[in-house]
Amino acid sequence: MNTKEIKFHNVMASTVKDMNTSLAVLLQSFEANGALAQRMNDEHKQSFSNMHYEVARLQNNLFHLHTLYRIEYERLPLVHDEHFVYEFLEEQVLSVNGLFVLADVRVNIECAQDLSSYFDAELVSSIIITALVNASRYTQDEVIIKALPHDDGLLIQVDDNSRGFPKNLLDKFNEGVQQESEELNEQGLGWLYCNEIAKSHKNRGRTGYVSLSNDSVLKGSRFEVWLP
Amino acid sequence: MRALQVLIADDFENSRQSIRKILLSVGVENIHVTATGKGVLDECKSKKFDLILCDYNLGHGKNGQQVLEEVRDLGYLKSTALFVIISAETSRDVVMGIMEAGPDEYLTKPFTQSVLVKRIERLVQQNGELSEVKKALAKNSPQAVLTSCNQLIKAGSRYSAWCRRKMAEAFYDIKQYDKTKSLCHLVQSKRDLDWAMVLEARVMKETVSLADAIVHLNKVVAQFPNCIKAFDYLAEYLEEKGDSEQAQDFLESAVELSPRVMSRQQTLVNLSLANGDLDIALKSSQQALKLSANSHYASAEQYLQAAQVISESIMGDVSAESRKKAQDAFSLLNQATKKFPEEATTKLNKVLIESQIYSSQGKRDQANLALKEARGMIDEHAGLLTPVMALEMGKVLYATDQHEAAAEMFDHILKNNSVDKRLVAKTYAFLDEPVGLVARLKAKQDNLIGLSLYENKRYEDAIEAFKKAQKSSPIHPGLNMNLVQTALKLMETTERNQSLIGLCIDSLDRIKHITDRHKQFKRYRSLKAYVSRHFQTSP
DSSP: OOHHHHHHHHHHHHHHHHHHHHHHHHHHHHHHTHHHHHTSOHHHHHHHHHHHHHHHHHHHHHHHHHHHHHHHHSOOOOOEEEEEHHHHHHHHHHHTHHHHHHTTOEEEEEOOTTOEEEEEHHHHHHHHHHHHHHHHHHOSSEEEEEEEEETTEEEEEEEEOSSOOOHHHHHHHHHHHHHOOSOOOGGGHHHHHHHHHHHTOEETTEEOEEEEESOOTTSSOEEEEEEO | OTTOEEEEEOSOHHHHHHHHHHHHHTTOOEEEEESSHHHHHHHHHHOOOSEEEEESOOTTSOOHHHHHHHHHHTTOSOTTOEEEEEEOOOOHHHHHHHHHHOOSEEEESOOOHHHHHHHHHHHHHHHHHTHHHHHHHHTTOHHHHHHHHHHHHHTTOTTHHHHHHHHHHHHHHTTOHHHHHHHHHHHTSSSOOHHHHHHHHHHHHHHTOHHHHHHHHHHHHHHOTTOHHHHHHHHHHHHHHTOHHHHHHHHHHHHHHOTTOHHHHHHHHHHHHHTTOHHHHHHHHHHHHHHHTTOTTOOHHHHHHHHHHHHHHTTTOOSHHHHHHHHHHHHHHHHHHHHSTTOHHHHHHHHHHHHHHHHHTTOHHHHHHHHHHHHHHHHHOGGGOOHHHHHHHHHHHHHTTOHHHHHHHHHHHHTOTTSOHHHHHHHHHHHHOOSOHHHHHHHHHHHHHHHHHHHTTOHHHHHHHHHHHHHHSTTOHHHHHHHHHHHHHHHHHSOOOHHHHHHHHHHHHHTTTOOTTSTTHHHHHHHHHHHHHHHOOOO
16 A cells, blocks of 8 residues: 555544444433433434434444455454353344334344354444344334354344335345345445355355345344354 | 442543443442553552453553553452453454453443443353352463363353363363363364364374474464464474474564564564564564553563664665664663663673674774673673573674684583573574675575576586675585585586585585584585595595
8 A cells, every 4th residue: 555545544444433432422322311212202202213223323334334444454353252142142232222112112032041152243243233223223013033053053033023125125135145246226235244244254164144034923024144 | 240349441531430330320339440551550559359441542651451461460460350451443453462462351442331231240240150260270270270160061051162172271281182182172073263273283293293283283374364373383383393484474474463462573573583584673673662662571672672683784784874773773772771770681782782783884993892891791790691692792702803702602502402492593593604684695595596507407507606605605504515416416417527526625614613403414414424435535
């Protein structure tokens, strides 16, 4: 890289960090004011919830962008450690819980307490958060997160009782996954990012994947990630 | 949670208070706060905390990683203390550095209140279950680690996987390699694990061979390109095998992966110096110096090393630029004795490097003066003349043309069987090529040209190339023996030739400093035997 590029990359990296901090402060105040929002009238509550949702999405997208940047320019190290899956999922739910509380959504984690698995917690967290933020937006009132050992790996499913993924989104996603096409529509971009992260998890010749369907046990949409 | 003694360290008042509030809200009563690394050290010295939440950025002084290294090293932590590093930094350098320091937990900012609380609750719960193992680890007692881990596994603990790792390491420590091996095998039934593969390689080194261990480590780095330990061991093993250039390659990769560890930078300085790679030596010695700021592990060593590298880099170069570099080196040496005024070895080292620099700048009088000062110090304290110092002293004597006195110093090392193998190799490295770096590089190039000509069977041209190399580095064993072998090869195809015979005898005569502890001794012995048998010279 030349000096101009280095300068740009440094500015970019520190700007992202700075934006991330701002968004974190925002999210923290959304969380802190959750109780207050509960007492608002429906109209205010709805707009509070919208703001919270958009900020959560912003932060998540920023994280995606930053991760892709680090993969490209910093050879992002994958940290495959053993994690207890239940605890991991519980933390993910907690970090976006405000969204669920406000929308009166019941969230259940179905996972054996002592199930453990190997993965990069930070990266897989960004996948699950993407799924949860999305579910919080579209589900009616229930979300089930289920994790189980499957096919010598770990399967995590996020089911909701929304109206399901629109057919064109599913088509686009499957097309994107299969063809690795260069042109992506913005709608499916987040999901394809998730797939890339899942794919970066490898074990003995097998790689992870993400799938989207409307096979939810709650008759809504289902997000699935399998990690080897 | 209630009874926990907690310390919060963050240079921002807001962050300190927000974490404090979170902890107060879940009933933690004993909370101390501090803004600086020094504050953490002071607090930990006077009080035994259960939990330390330490931000990576602590203003201008020590960072979180340095604080952790220091409190551990000074024994300020109790064996069951939890040290959590919190950081908003995501750059690879920082993350790798923190990981290598090994905190109990690493938490990236931002996090929500509930996540922090959950994390702490779990850490405390886990710590309770593993307390016996942690105590055993702190006491450095493998036997106790094995016993307590076994108990946990038998009781069906959810931390069994962690226990098996600790057990595998403990078995290695007490040299029960078979058990280490079978545990590594067991934990890898479903997936390869970097730590287990590294441990397997270490076992191979002890029970099979160095070469097999190196092959295995190569597999680890191919599969786990971030496994820093594998790079470190590869470099170490390759150096032991005598392949110091490849060792340097791997160590450079390790440094690139995790540049913030001072000791690794210093190892790289030594290795690259030995390989004559001054660019890398300069870079890593400057890095080590930079990292020594605020570090508990800072010593005169980093200053001396940096000055030494500069001294090597300007050997025989009297340009204005190199005079300026010499001044930099002098200033580093002065800082070394200023910061560590009590150390006699540091002073001696300083004076020796000064003499070396004066010599290489053609300032004979000043070089001799510094040498005299060094001699005075040794006369006063004979204990100062350790084998390591003897090598430095010998080099300086050689530089001031006192070859006999220098030889005496080298004998000090080479005739002493208790001296470390690496120091012997270093001494020979100097004896083989007591010339400046420019000459060394030129010789190396011509030698390579000679080798490729030899491979193409152009023996006469090869001889000319080796002769050219010989001019730059007259007594280098490798190239002199290449010359001999080429001359012998040529005589196989043509007839005996008195001038070629003379060349062989002269070349072997140049390298008679080789003794049985030299790595090229066998080759030298057989060539010498061959030449004297066939050409009837006296041995």
